[in-house]
Amino acid sequence: NGSEMGFRPFDPESSFFSYPTSLHIEEISTSIVRSHRETTQYRPEELQALRWKVFSREEIHAYQSKSVDEMWQHCAVRLTDAVQYVVEFAKRIPGFRQLCQNDQIALLKSGSMEVVLVRMSRMFNTENNTVFFDGKFAGTELFKSLACSDLIAAVFDFAHNLCALRLTEQQMAVFTALVLINADRPCLEDRERVQKVRRDVELALSHILHRDNQESLLHKLYQRVPVLKSLCALHIEKLRWFRQLYPLTVHSLFPPLYKELFG
Ligand code: CLR
Numbered sequence: 413n414g415s416e417m418g419f420r421p422f423d424p425e426s427s428f429f430s431y432p433t434s435l436h437i438e439e440i441s442t443s444i445v446r447s448h449r450e451t452t453q454y455r456p457e458e459l460q461a462l463r464w465k466v467f468s469r470e471e472i473h474a475y476q477s478k479s480v481d482e483m484w485q486h487c488a489v490r491l492t493d494a495v496q497y498v499v500e501f502a503k504r505i506p507g508f509r510q511l512c513q514n515d516q517i518a519l520l521k522s523g524s525m526e527v528v529l530v531r532m533s534r535m536f537n538t539e540n541n542t543v544f545f546d547g548k549f550a551g552t553e554l555f556k557s558l559a560c561s562d563l564i565a566a567v568f569d570f571a572h573n574l575c576a577l578r579l580t581e582q583q584m585a586v587f588t589a590l591v592l593i594n595a596d597r598p599c600l601e602d603r604e605r606v607q608k609v610r611r612d613v614e615l616a617l618s619h620i621l622h623r624d625n626q627e628s629l630l631h632k633l634y635q636r637v638p639v640l641k642s643l644c645a646l647h648i649e650k651l652r653w654f655r656q657l658y659p660l661t662v663h664s665l666f667p668p669l670y671k672e673l674f675g
Pocket of ligand 1: 453483484487488490491494528529531532535543544545558563564567647
């Protein structure tokens with residue numbers, strides 16, 4: 413049976429390169445899940461074991477006493493670390509490396525922060541609304557000196573709501589790939605090619621959800637996409653505000669990758 417080999421040699425309607433067989437989709441799902449596993453900073457068991465580590469009042473106070481620019485720089489460095497893992501993840505999504513460099517960068521510019529925010533839900537403890545940041549679990553109050561409490565509250569809220577979906581690592585892997593591979597992003601040269609890669613990722617997500625008997629999640633996941641978009645717009649807005657106040661901090665102290673992607 414030809415379809416089990418990934419193609420149908422005697423079917424004139426199908427071509428080896430464009431007809432996604434179930435084996436092909438299975439392989440793509442497996443590959444995305446492996447890429448995710450290899451590019452997350454912490455494994456789920458590790459995070460579970462770290463849950464007791466929370467910042468003390470004194471430690472929280474020390475973060476709150478930082479100046480605005482000091483705290484921004486600190487968070488920009490942490491955020492850039494997380495983004496670097498997402499860049500590595502993207503490169504391992506089947507088809508991503510075959511896109512032209514311009515389109516790879518365009519997808520990362522608009523999608524890497526969204527993926528960081530989805531990944532944040534793995535690092536989130538809904539029991540006390542804290543996120544694993546800088547080695548311990550931190551609540552919103554720790555970020556007070558950033559002077560953007562609306563962004564922080566919205567980001568925590570998003571993580572809390574995403575946690576409620578109780579995604580498996582496999583489901584999250586394919587969902588984050590779908591967030592990255594988006595043919596509607598600005599400045600793409602070859603949208604059709606991105607669309608082809610996306611179709612495979614969409615089929616991979618349906619495949620995983622079908623296998624898990626959780627097809628109702630698909631709609632819930634698509635519902636989060638515009639929320640992610642608005643959070644990232646708010647992040648960029650805050651960065652513009654900060655840059656106006658502290659142009660030199662951004663210019664000389666922010667990580668180059670952060671500036672390249674968001675600046
Ligand atoms: C996301 C998941 C990663 C680890 C990680 C590192 C840095 C965290 C980030 C997570 C979530 C978002 C975060 C960020 C540091 C600062 C940022 C808490 C947990 C908040 C939203 C502030 C953004 C604005 C700054 C640029 C000032 O595996």
